[in-house]
Amino acid sequence: MARATVDAHVERVTALLETALSNPAIEHVPVDAALGRVTAHPVVSPIDLPLFRNSQMDGFAVHADDVAVVPARLLVVGEIAAGITEPSLIGTEGRAVRIMTGAPLPEDADAVVPVEDTTADGDAVIIGRSRAVGEYVRERGSDVRTGQQILDAGIRLAPRHLGVLAAVGLTSVGVRARVRVAVITTGSELVPAGAEPQYGQLFDSNGVALAAAARAAGAEVAWQGHVVDEPALMVAALTEAAAVSDVIITSGGISMGAYEVVREVLEPLGAQVGTVAMQPGGPQATALFEGVPVICFPGNPVSSQLSFEVFVAPLLRQAAGMPRAERARRVLAHDITSVPGKRQFLRGRIVDSGLVEQVAGPGSHLVAALAAADSLIIVPEDVLMLKAGETVETWML
Numbered sequence: 001m002a003r004a005t006v007d008a009h010v011e012r013v014t015a016l017l018e019t020a021l022s023n024p025a026i027e028h029v030p031v032d033a034a035l036g037r038v039t040a041h042p043v044v045s046p047i048d049l050p051l052f053r054n055s056q057m058d059g060f061a062v063h064a065d066d067v068a069v070v071p072a073r074l075l076v077v078g079e080i081a082a083g084i085t086e087p088s089l090i091g092t093e094g095r096a097v098r099i100m101t102g103a104p105l106p107e108d109a110d111a112v113v114p115v116e117d118t119t120a121d122g123d124a125v126i127i128g129r130s131r132a133v134g135e136y137v138r139e140r141g142s143d144v145r146t147g148q149q150i151l152d153a154g155i156r157l158a159p160r161h162l163g164v165l166a167a168v169g170l171t172s173v174g175v176r177a178r179v180r181v182a183v184i185t186t187g188s189e190l191v192p193a194g195a196e197p198q199y200g201q202l203f204d205s206n207g208v209a210l211a212a213a214a215r216a217a218g219a220e221v222a223w224q225g226h227v228v229d230e231p232a233l234m235v236a237a238l239t240e241a242a243a244v245s246d247v248i249i250t251s252g253g254i255s256m257g258a259y260e261v262v263r264e265v266l267e268p269l270g271a272q273v274g275t276v277a278m279q280p281g282g283p284q285a286t287a288l289f290e291g292v293p294v295i296c297f298p299g300n301p302v303s304s305q306l307s308f309e310v311f312v313a314p315l316l317r318q319a320a321g322m323p324r325a326e327r328a329r330r331v332l333a334h335d336i337t338s339v340p341g342k343r344q345f346l347r348g349r350i351v352d353s354g355l356v357e358q359v360a361g362p363g364s365h366l367v368a369a370l371a372a373a374d375s376l377i378i379v380p381e382d383v384l385m386l387k388a389g390e391t392v393e394t395w396m397l
Contacts, residue, residue, distance in 0.1 A: 005381075006310065006343045009276045009284055013311045016286050016293045020246045021319040025177040031165045034157050036218070037175035038321030043151040045168040048141035053105040056136040060096040060118060060125055061109035064133045072127040080104065096125055105137060112136035144168065156321045179319050180222035181214040182241035183207055186253040186261050187299055188228040205367060206251040206304045210297075213305065214249070217313045218320020229259040238265070242292040249312065252299025254285045262296050271296070277381060279342045281307040301367050306345050306376070309397070326396040333357040334388045338379040347373035348394060356394055373397060 004012070026040040055061065066074060074096035080088060082102040090097055090106045096113075097106050105112070110133045117129040144150060150164050157173070165173055183206075190204040191197050204226055211221045223241045227233050234253075241248050253262030254273055263273050263285065271287030271294070280303040285296035297307040314324055333355035338344045347359040347369050356377060360369030378393040379386065386392055 003275045003277050004284075006276055006278050010311060012272070012286055013295055014315060016288075016295070017247060017312075017315050020293055021179060021315055024179065024319060026174050027177045028172045028174050030172055031162055031170055034162060034165075034173050034175060035159065037157050037173075037178075038218075039151055039153050039155045039157065040174040040176050041153050042149050043165065043170070043173060044147055044149050045144045046146065046170070047144075047168050048146050049144035049168055050138050050140055050142065053140055054102050054138045055099045055105055055112045056101065056138050057112055057114040058101050059099060059112050059114040059136065060127070061090060061099045061106050062096045062111050062113055062127070062131070063090060063093060063109065064111040064131060064135075066093055066096075067111070067113060067127045067130045070127055070130050072130075073121060073124050074127060075124050080106070096127075098125075110134065110137065154321055176319075176321065178218065178220035179247060179316055180245045181211075181219045181316070182223035182245035182248045183210045183214065183221060184224075184234075184237050184241060184248065184250045185210075185226045185299075186229065186234065186250060187226075188259070190226060192226070205301045206299065209301065209305050210249055210251060210308060213308050213313065214316065217316035218322050219247075219316045227261065229253070229261045231261055231264050234261045234265045238289045238294070242290040245292060247312075248289065248292055248294040249308070250294060250296045251304040252297075254283045254296045254298065266294065266296070277342050278310070279339065279344055281310070281345070282342075284311075300365055302347075302365060302370050305370065309376070309395070310345065328394055328396075329391045330354065330356040330394045332377075332386055332388050332390050332392055335385065336377070336379065337385050338383055340384060341381055343381050344377070344379035346377040346379060348375040348377040349373055350375060350394075356392065 066072060074094055076098055077095045079098040080103045081100050084104060088106045089108050111131040113127050113131050119126040151161060155161060185204050185207045189201050191201050193203050207224060207226060211224050214221055222244045225237050227237045250262050253260045266287040267273050271285050273285040275282045276284045281298055283298040287294040295312055297304045317324060333351060334357060336358055348356045349359050350356055358377060359373045360366050374397055376395040
C-alpha cells in the first residue's frame with residue numbers, strides 16, 4: 001500500500017478487527033476470579049438482602065411502646081449474638097433482649113436502643129432515650145429483593161461489584177470472554193532476556209512489552225513466541241497462533257529490505273504492507289491468516305509499542321469494557337519542532353505545574369526515554385513547530 005494517513009490505517013485496522021471483537025463469547029467465572037472482567041448480561045439477586053430482620057447497632061431489642069416514656073426500666077431476658085440460628089421472642093411488655101450488630105431481631109421486637117443510650121441496673125437496663133418503631137432495625141430485603149437487578153450488563157467488575165455478588169450468595173458470574181491475542185516477534189538478531197548476547201544480537205523486548213500491553217488493554221495472551229528469519233518457521237508460528245487466538249500481533253519483518261519474514265509470508269496471501277505517515281512507526285501491515293486478523297508492527301521497540309497504542313489498544317479496551325486512555329489538551333513547557341508530512345507521537349511527561357514536556361528525542365530505539373514518559377505528545381502532520389505556552393493533544397500512557 002502507498003503511504004497512508006494515520007486515520008486511514010486506524011480505519012483499516014478497525015475494519016479488520018470488527019468481527020473478531022464485536023461478539024465476544026460468554027463464559028462463567030468464579031466470583032473471586034472475576035475482578036476486571038465485564039458482565040455479559042444483567043445480574044439479578046437470588047435472595048432478599050438482608051436475609052432476615054437484624055440489628056443495626058449493639059444495644060437492646062425492645063417493644064417501641066415500652067420506651068415511649070423515658071427513663072424506662074426493662075428486664076433483660078436474654079442475649080442474641082450474630083450467627084444465632086434459632087428465632088426468639090422478647091415476650092411480654094417491660095422486657096428487653098441484649099443484641100449485637102447484625103444479629104437476628106426477636107420476632108416481636110420493633111426497635112433497637114443503642115447501648116450508649118442505656119445504663120445497666122442489675123438484671124435490668126435503664127433506657128434513657130425513646131426510640132420509634134423501626135429505628136436501628138434492618139428489615140429483610142431493605143437492600144435488595146429477590147429477582148432485583150444488582151448489576152447491569154457491560155459493567156467492568158471492581159471490588160465493590162464482587163462484594164455484592166458474594167453478599168447475595170453467587171459463586172460465579174457470566175462475563176465476556178477476553179479477546180485472545182497472540183504475539184509473535186521476529187528477527188534472527190533477537191535473543192531472550194537471560195541469554196548471553198553475541199556480537200550483533202539484541203534482547204527481545206517487544207514480546208514482553210506487547211504481551212503486557214495486550215493484558216493491560218483487557219485481552220488474554222493466548223500464544224506468544226519468537227521466530228528467526230525463516231519463512232517456514234514463520235508459517236508454523238502463525239498456524240499455531242491462529243488456532244488459539246482471535247487477533248495476531250507481529251513485530252518486525254515488514255520493511256522493504258531483505259530478510260523481512262513477515263512480509264515474505266503474508267504478502268502473497270494478500271497482506272497490505274506499506275508505510276503510514278507517522279513517526280515513529282512508519283512500516284505497518286495488515287493481513288488475514290487462516291481467517292484470523294494479523295496486525296503487523298515495525299520491529300524497533302518504541303515504534304512497536306506506540307503502534308499498539310495507536311491502532312490496537314483502543315479497540316481491545318473497548319471490547320473489554322474499559323474506558324479509552326485519557327486524552328487531553330495540555331500546555332507545552334517548551335518549544336518543540338516536527339517534520340512535515342508525518343504525525344509525530346513524541347514521548348512526553350506531565351510536570352508538577354500540569355505542563356507537558358518532551359522526553360528525549362523522536363528516535364524509535366529510545367526505550368529508556370519511553371519508560372521515563374507518562375504520555376504522548378501528538379503533533380499533526382502539517383505542524384512544523386509549537387511554541388512554549390501553546391496547547392497540544394496528549395495521550396496518557
